Amino acid sequence: MLRLLGKNSIRLSKKQHTIQNALRYQSAFNKNVLVGSASKYEKDHADPTFNEGLAEIKHLKKFKEYSDKITNAFSNKDKFEGDLQKQATLTSLYHRLRFNEYPDKIKYTDIATCLNCAESEVPIYNNTTLKSLGYKALKTNLLTRLYIKYPRLPSIIADALIEQLLSVKNLHNIGLSQFGLEVNNQTLLEAYLANDDVLEYFGKVSSLENFINRKTADGITEVVNSNITGEKVPIEYRPVSDATLALFGLMNQKVPNLFELFSRDFLNVEELEIQKVFLLNDSENTLDDILSVENISNVVYKLLAETGRDSDEPMFIVGVFTVEGEKLGEGFGTNVQDARSRAALDACIKYFCYSPTLKNGDIAFGKGEIISEPL
Numbered sequence: 001m002l003r004l005l006g007k008n009s010i011r012l013s014k015k016q017h018t019i020q021n022a023l024r025y026q027s028a029f030n031k032n033v034l035v036g037s038a039s040k041y042e043k044d045h046a047d048p049t050f051n052e053g054l055a056e057i058k059h060l061k062k063f064k065e066y067s068d069k070i071t072n073a074f075s076n077k078d079k080f081e082g083d084l085q086k087q088a089t090l091t092s093l094y095h096r097l098r099f100n101e102y103p104d105k106i107k108y109t110d111i112a113t114c115l116n117c118a119e120s121e122v123p124i125y126n127n128t129t130l131k132s133l134g135y136k137a138l139k140t141n142l143l144t145r146l147y148i149k150y151p152r153l154p155s156i157i158a159d160a161l162i163e164q165l166l167s168v169k170n171l172h173n174i175g176l177s178q179f180g181l182e183v184n185n186q187t188l189l190e191a192y193l194a195n196d197d198v199l200e201y202f203g204k205v206s207s208l209e210n211f212i213n214r215k216t217a218d219g220i221t222e223v224v225n226s227n228i229t230g231e232k233v234p235i236e237y238r239p240v241s242d243a244t245l246a247l248f249g250l251m252n253q254k255v256p257n258l259f260e261l262f263s264r265d266f267l268n269v270e271e272l273e274i275q276k277v278f279l280l281n282d283s284e285n286t287l288d289d290i291l292s293v294e295n296i297s298n299v300v301y302k303l304l305a306e307t308g309r310d311s312d313e314p315m316f317i318v319g320v321f322t323v324e325g326e327k328l329g330e331g332f333g334t335n336v337q338d339a340r341s342r343a344a345l346d347a348c349i350k351y352f353c354y355s356p357t358l359k360n361g362d363i364a365f366g367k368g369e370i371i372s373e374p375l
Helices: 002-045 052-071 073-084 088-096 108-115 128-149 155-165 168-178 188-193 198-203 237-254 256-266 283-293 336-352
Strands: 223-225 232-234 299-307 315-322 327-333
Touching: 052 073, 052 188, 052 198, 073 108, 073 198, 088 108, 088 198, 108 198, 108 237, 128 155, 128 237, 128 256, 168 232, 168 237, 168 256, 188 198, 232 237, 237 256, 283 336, 299 336, 315 336, 327 336
Parallel strands: none
Antiparallel strands: 223 232, 299 315, 315 327
């Protein structure tokens, strides 16, 4: 019995051994299959590896394509003209400046050129020539109108007044408030990253100077001299000022009557406060020069009134007269000499600011006519 059990036990052990081997083989097989399948699954479904170098190259290529479209936009001018007519900002400006009344003379590409400054990222086409033309045309126009109204005005005073009208600050204000110009506050790279349409670049004033003071350190702002008076303005005023001059230059070149209309509307010489430009310095000698030109032999200064001579705040009023008694000017001051100088200045201003024009703008003395006498 024991032998039988032992034999059966051995047989069972062999059977168990066979089963165990089979199970072990199956387990190894399953493990290999599962591991292989898992590896294949992970490989097939793994997140793509980010290659920073390749990504940068890809973006650089796309950005270059974007900037090339802007740089080479004028290569096919006819197609570009049609594309610009669909650009909302440029179309609004085109109609606001009444260019739509002269479609055969002024094109959308002309305006796009006016808005692109030489300091922009795409300086191939820029407003330099039109800006210079606009400045010269405006200066000539303004001086002509100024001398028609004030024919005796000294040239140094006239030039100072014109520089004031054509200052960076004044032209910047005209461009924004009257023309309705918009400023491009994005670099090309920023526009590309924002997925802006290429045509958006051409509807706004573009210049690198728009960004100089965008991020200032310690509140420091870069400024430029706007005119001969030394007025300081932020440097980002200049692009709009240049674009405004260029648009005036375009009008003068293409449609002179439109140039005349806008210059009279936005640069009103006739309402300038000319009296404020004159200085008190050396007014008596200036009056002597005027008297010499007008062949007036001499003048007399007379004390017309005074008050508080012995007080801390005295006041004297002096008049200047010709020897015939014609009053030329009057001035006041805390002493007689100041009153004399102001009286002389008043006489100078009245002389230089004499205007032969009437309120309606006509010349008071008329154009005259030729009278032929019989021989």
